[in-house]
Amino acid sequence: MASTEWGERSTAELMSKYVAKDTGIGVPNEGWRICLAHEFKEKRKPFQAKDVSLSNVLEHIGLGLRYLKWWYRKTQIEKKAPFIDMFGPLPLRQIYGAPLGGIGGGTITRGWRGEFCRWQLNPGMYHYTTVIANQFTVCLRRGGQTVYQQVLSVERPPTLQGWNWGYCGEYAFYHALYPRAWTVYHLPGQNVTLTCRQVSPILPHDYQDSSLPVAVFAWDVENHNDFDLDVAIMLTMVNGSGHKDDKRGGHWNEPFHLEKDGQAVSGVLLHHCTPVNPYTLCIAARHMPDRQVSHQTAFSPKGTCSGLWSDLITDGRLDSPTGPSPPVQKGEEVAAALAVSCSVGARGRGGLEMSLSWDMPTITFGSGERRHDRRYTRFFGTKGDAAPSLAHHALLHYPRWEETIEEWQRPILQDSALPSWYKSALFNELYFVADGGTVWTELPEDSDVSGGLRSEDGGLPAQPATIKEYGRFAYLEGQEYRMYNTYDVHFYASFALVMLWPKLALSLQYDIAGSVIQQDPTERLHLMSGKCSAVKAKNVVPHDIGDPDDEPWQRVNAYLIHDTANWKDLNLKFVLQVYRDFHVTQDQEYLRDMWPICKAVMESELRFDLDGDGLIENSGYADQTYDAWTVTGPSAYCGGLWLASACVMSKMARLLEDEPAYLLYKDILQRGSAAFDKLLWNGKYYNYDSSGRSLSNSVMSDQCAGQWFLRASGLGDGEFQAFPKDKVLSSLKSVFDLNVMSFAGGQMGAVNGMRPEGVPDRSSVQSDEVWIGVVYGLAATMIHEGMLQEGLRTAEGCYRTVWERLGMAFQTPEAYCEKGIYRSLAYMRPLSIWAMQWALDGARGRRLRDEPPGRTGDSTAPREDTLRGGEGGGGGDGC
DSSP, X not given: OOHHHHHHHHHHHTTTTOOOOOOOSSOOSSSEEEETTOOOSOOXXXXXXXXXXXXXXXXXXXXXXXXXXXXXXXXXXXOOOOSSOTTSOOOOOTTXXXXXXXXXXXXXXXXXTXXXXXXXXXXXXXXXXXXXXXXXEEEEEETTEEEEEEESOSOOOSSOTTSOOOOOGGGEEEEEETTEEEEEEEETTTTEEEEEEEEOOOOTTOSSGGGOOEEEEEEEEEEOSSSOEEEEEEEEEESXXXXXXXXXXXXXXXXXXXXXXXXXXXXXXXXXOOSSSOEEEEXXXXXXXXXXXXXXXXXXXXXXXXXXXXXXXXXXXXXXXXXOOOOOOTTOOOEEEEEEEEEEOTTOEXXXXXXXXXXXXXXXXXXXXXXXXXXTHHXXXXXXXXXXXXXXXXXXXXXXXXXHHHHHHHHHHTOTTSOHHHHHHHHHTTHXXXXXXXXXXXXXXXXXXXXXXXXXXXXXXXXXXXXXXXXXXXXXXXXXXXXXXXXXXXXXXXXXXXXXXXXXHHHHHHHHHHHHTOOXXXXXXXXXXXXXXXXXXXXXXXXOSOOTTSOTTTSOOOOOSSOGGGOSXXXXXXXXXXXXXXXXXXXXXXXXXXXXHHHHHHHHHGGGXXXXXXXXXXXXXXXXXXXXXXXXXXXXXXXXXXXXXXXXXXXXXXXXXXXXXXXXXXXXXXXXXXXXXXXXBOSSSBOSBSSOOTTTTOEETTTTHHHHHHHHTTOSSGGGOOSOHHHHHHHHHHHIIIIITTSGGGTSOOOSEEOTTSSBOOSSTTTTSEEHHHHHHHHHHHHHTTXXXXXXXXXXXXXXXXXXXXXXXXXXXXXXXXXXXXXXXXXXXXXXXXXXXXXXXXXXXXXXXXXXXXXXOOOSXXXXXXXXXXXXXXXXXXX
16 A cells, blocks of 8 residues: 555544534644544554563573562562563553653643543652543523533543533544644534634743643633523643542632732642642632633532532522631542633624643652652742642743744644654654653752762863753653653653753753762673673763652662673763763853763773774673663664764864864774774675674664764764765665565564564564654654655654554654564654654755755754744755
8 A cells, every 4th residue: 555545544444433514713733643442443452561571581481580579679578669561561551642741840641532641740659540520511592591511521420410511522622732732622513613722831042931830721611502602611620630649638729809910810729738749729810801600619529419510500600608628537538610701792703711731840759758849840840839820821921822823833733745744753752851750950059960070170160051941851761661750762762852952852861971970889780691690890881860759960880780891882872861961052162061071981982892892792692772682792773883983083083172082982983983894795785694693683773873873973974974875875775674574564664673584583572572663763864864755754654653553652662573573662762753854854954965056054063043933943945
């Protein structure tokens, strides 16, 4: 089936049950759209022990026994959640929509059918509970009488039977283009259409409002009748998140009214009084002419709850009592309601708006040892009383947020050379920047990021200016793989940060650099080898900066399956990112600060060149990001990263006038490149490794990762070339022909490992998986090398599979197999789709530079306005 036909059928299937004709107000053409009545046909299961082949079980029986013992101690004795729970993987719930909230203040995810169903208020710790009482309800009145009142939910729950449930999903659709989402409801028999627009402050290059824990719901009402209507929208919200502590007692609500700068908002505060990380939820609306705001301070969200329903149905308003509610007793819950109403003339339109905010200003992680102030407290204070001000700010400023979002997205959305699926994928995959268990905190006054080692001694300032000014940033490897800033994975995902929030990208790098030069000699057991070694060795990059259920930044390397001090990729990925970040930001101070750290990690890496030929060797186990795929001797993946790192070390040494380092790494690059070709090139592609095993000539989809970063950094030609262009192109063609087009009919992306005879490499549990983030990086590499259509086709398979076939919207996993299973939902690596945009921008620049003189400029790096997505930003004009 042709790509266009296959894609159009896949997209159309999501809307096949929609029976109304309404398109809503202001809903863009591009994005992910789905009818509320849609049901996904394919139901996949998470990867579990039973999915491991017998040969792999026998190979890893020691790991299994050691993990079981560790898991028992962690869960049953320490009463903690394991950083990876192999016995409790998340089941697939095909329900999620765009998350609410900015970056680093916690997130609340709404499903595409409208439910509030995924919560991350405590930093990095998720629970997946649908709070059924959290709903929007519409009330229509004509001539002083209520003619229609409906919960805007397709659910028919056993509770709250006094409400009118069971909205017909065939009359509504959901449309996501993150950070906004729209739901269009046609009200059957009423000749009225509602469009709910959900807005979160995810604003590129903004380091203030982007941190705010707020969202706005803007409602547009279309009255297609020949008579006037009064329309009210009610939002009900439980004090809590569906967690067991909702019933611990002591929670209470109170109404509020805040007038500032001549504008007034009012609503209800829901004080959630837990001993650890207490917070306040706030539902609010702005007072405007011809708008009525009313509330119910407290009601019990159990039983029929018919009193609240009758309150609204009587006159389209709520009673609006004054004063706070009493604290609830243990075992009880309390909820609140807010209603906003307006009149809409015959054949007219009206608008309503309300906000949801939450204020958990100071947080502790699982250890409880230190307190951390969230980023937004710099602007709204740490006292825990900011919810009204947050709501006021959101309701007044969200129109400007939308202007910023539209200006950023417009060049890409209007680029007719880019396919629609790509535009949806690019923006919607960005959800993970906020919903990756993300924390963005102020740097504590007593912090020293490098443990006392100053710049003159090969260290860093105690409080680097970038972290001091822009805060600390951390996001999880995945919602199921609970480690912050997992560095081998961040390597792929980092493009989103450095393109859109470069100061956060640099802040993260300073934290990693500070950890490099520190050590933790505490001995611990590593589960794969069964051997004990130090938690953190000096002058090596950490795997991660810690577990949110412990004390991140303070205790790094929550990952204990392997001793990652001997991994071959982490140090190299640091060096490559340092130069790539400099290439993007042109931050000279950053480059100077990172240079001694780069030299230290490369010196550590040199110990893996056992025979002195200029090329490092892998050690006969899974010693890199593919942590279950054994690799021996020089390899395409790590060897390629090594050569690329030697190349950028040469470039940085030249820029910093460090002649001895320049000569050292030019020599390594020259000798290593010769060894790489001799040991790995087979005439068509680079072999997986040089072990001589029967599977050493497998085709690895990620074999050109080093070349990818060179191209993304403006290198790869002339003096700073590591790989011959003809061999790169031949390798990418082999990957496209075998790993992409010979796998699953060319419709599921690139399988990690493929045999030259055209069957997947099944030697490990990872070699026959598709890693979505790796595929997006591969597609970016193809685009850099002029293989635009191949790159787009490669990435399209992943988007179609995840978003349109498997129902994994806003929870893109690390991996899936051709049939049956997936692994690790809501994962960091797919943010690498932004590397595709970087490549498209670069391709556009290269094509323009190839035009006759006088037609354009000659800059080799994408301009800052391109990074912002401003004029010239989409990169598609020349594709």
